[in-house]
Amino acid sequence: MIRTQSEKLYSQALEHIVGGVNSPSRSFKAVGGGAPVFMKRAQGAHFWDVDDNKYIDYLAAYGPIITGHAHPHVTEAIVRAAQNGTLYGTPTELEVVFARMLKDAVPSMDKVRFVNSGTEAVMTTIRVARAYTKRHKIIKFAGCYHGHSDLVLVAAGSGPSTLGIPDSAGIPPSIAQEVITVPFNDLDALREALERWGDDIAAVMVEPIVGNFGMVMPHVGYLEGLCRLARDNGSLVIYDEVISAFRFHYGTTQTYAAAFSDFAAIEPDLTALGKIIGGGLPIGAYGGKKHVMEQVAPLGPAYQAGTMAGNPASISAGIACLEVLGHPGVYDAMEALAARLAGGIAESARRHDVPLTVNRIGGAFSTHFCAGSVTNYEEAQASDGEQFARFFRAMLERGVCLAPSKYEAWFLTTAHTDADIDYTLEAADQAFASMRG
Numbered sequence: 001m002i003r004t005q006s007e008k009l010y011s012q013a014l015e016h017i018v019g020g021v022n023s024p025s026r027s028f029k030a031v032g033g034g035a036p037v038f039m040k041r042a043q044g045a046h047f048w049d050v051d052d053n054k055y056i057d058y059l060a061a062y063g064p065i066i067t068g069h070a071h072p073h074v075t076e077a078i079v080r081a082a083q084n085g086t087l088y089g090t091p092t093e094l095e096v097v098f099a100r101m102l103k104d105a106v107p108s109m110d111k112v113r114f115v116n117s118g119t120e121a122v123m124t125t126i127r128v129a130r131a132y133t134k135r136h137k138i139i140k141f142a143g144c145y146h147g148h149s150d151l152v153l154v155a156a157g158s159g160p161s162t163l164g165i166p167d168s169a170g171i172p173p174s175i176a177q178e179v180i181t182v183p184f185n186d187l188d189a190l191r192e193a194l195e196r197w198g199d200d201i202a203a204v205m206v207e208p209i210v211g212n213f214g215m216v217m218p219h220v221g222y223l224e225g226l227c228r229l230a231r232d233n234g235s236l237v238i239y240d241e242v243i244s245a246f247r248f249h250y251g252t253t254q255t256y257a258a259a260f261s262d263f264a265a266i267e268p269d270l271t272a273l274g275k276i277i278g279g280g281l282p283i284g285a286y287g288g289k290k291h292v293m294e295q296v297a298p299l300g301p302a303y304q305a306g307t308m309a310g311n312p313a314s315i316s317a318g319i320a321c322l323e324v325l326g327h328p329g330v331y332d333a334m335e336a337l338a339a340r341l342a343g344g345i346a347e348s349a350r351r352h353d354v355p356l357t358v359n360r361i362g363g364a365f366s367t368h369f370c371a372g373s374v375t376n377y378e379e380a381q382a383s384d385g386e387q388f389a390r391f392f393r394a395m396l397e398r399g400v401c402l403a404p405s406k407y408e409a410w411f412l413t414t415a416h417t418d419a420d421i422d423y424t425l426e427a428a429d430q431a432f433a434s435m436r437g
């Protein structure tokens with residue numbers, strides 16, 4: 001595939017934008033370097049780059065684009081919002097409508113607040129938990145990514161890990177010492193941490209279904225145990241559902257139990273949302289129990305504000321996106337495509353003697369180049385990054401766009417079709433064949 005225009009733009013970008021990219025996860029550093037592909041148009045499940053090459057998109061912009069690119073219902077909502085003025089600095093009816101929609105889908109959220117990114121949402125849940133408990137430390141899980149605020153950049157999963165900087169520079173030791181990191185899916189490790197630092201722990205923060213070291217499901221009973229241990233210790237439970245909310249079904253992990261009988265989870269005190277709920281525009285939201293949320297200004301002493309928060313464009317896109325997702329059968333269709341694709345890829349890897357572990361949850365899955373299971377960060381780290389890079393390049397050459405990191409997931413959208421899956425399976429088979437040689 002010829003990509004001279006991407007290469008040209010990348011060299012210009014390097015002159016003006018630090019590292020040439022506006023988010024490090026877009027860099028090709030972990031997959032052999034060179035110019036990332038500059039896209040110029042996206043429609044449905046497809047991308048066109050600046051050299052007019054066409055790709056099937058499984059990146060879905062790292063999760064948000066669940067209805068495919070430029071979905072007519074979402075686009076119409078954004079255009080309507082733009083025509084009415086994009087930012088007022090006053091409350092609007094749209095915010096009330098959307099808050100009610102989110103509350104209906106996430107029963108533990110008595111009260112909601114809109115912000116502009118997942119990072120902001122998570123950062124604020126921590127502040128609120130600290131204000132409520134009057135404690136300072138949090139426990140997080142190795143490899144879970146919670147945005148780029150100071151406290152959660154310790155052992156921080158996909159983006160930083162891909163570039164070999166799990167613990168960011170620029171974070172003072174006085175802040176880093178306020179976060180305790182334990183392995184995911186290991187209740188004993190959590191129990192030990194709580195025994196040691198219990199009186200200081202404001203919150204236990206978790207991606208209840210992990211999306212940042214591949215897709216990793218909690219073991220049966222794990223979330224119940226986590227919630228029980230945290231509560232017994234007087235700590236709050238924060239679910240970071242920036243990836244998982246509305247990804248696998250209409251709702252969050254706490255309502256997953258109702259949809260899938262072998263899975264039980266307890267309600268968190270606070271939930272952080274982002275990505276999908278913005279329908280492709282910038283958004284974040286956090287919410288939780290009334291008595292906890294009443295810590296937030298103007299009701300309480302924990303301050304959080306935002307010039308852009310709740311802007312009519314993002315809220316309109318979010319409402320339209322959830323309306324599409326609310327149609328019957330939408331998630332079943334994505335899951336059916338993902339099951340065929342993930343199953344076919346696993347089968348193809350086996351045929352070509354390439355060790356591969358595929359973790360699929362609904363319409364999303366991850367591909368780790370290793371033989372054993374992947375249930376925590378350590379196992380994900382041990383997977384073969386060079387094999388992944390070869391696979392990534394071989395797929396890109398065949399017009400299949402994945403995230404340039406062994407830790408990121410493949411996301412299906414409502415726009416993918418059986419023809420896309422057939423094409424991708426053929427490409428994967430050729431990619432595995434090329435990797436053997």
Ligand code: PMP
Pocket residue numbers: 062117118119120122145146147148207211212240241242243274275
């Ligand atoms: N939490 C999780 C679980 C995420 O995956 C991400 C982004 N990948 C964030 C928080 C941060 O969201 P944002 O990039 O919108 O700030």
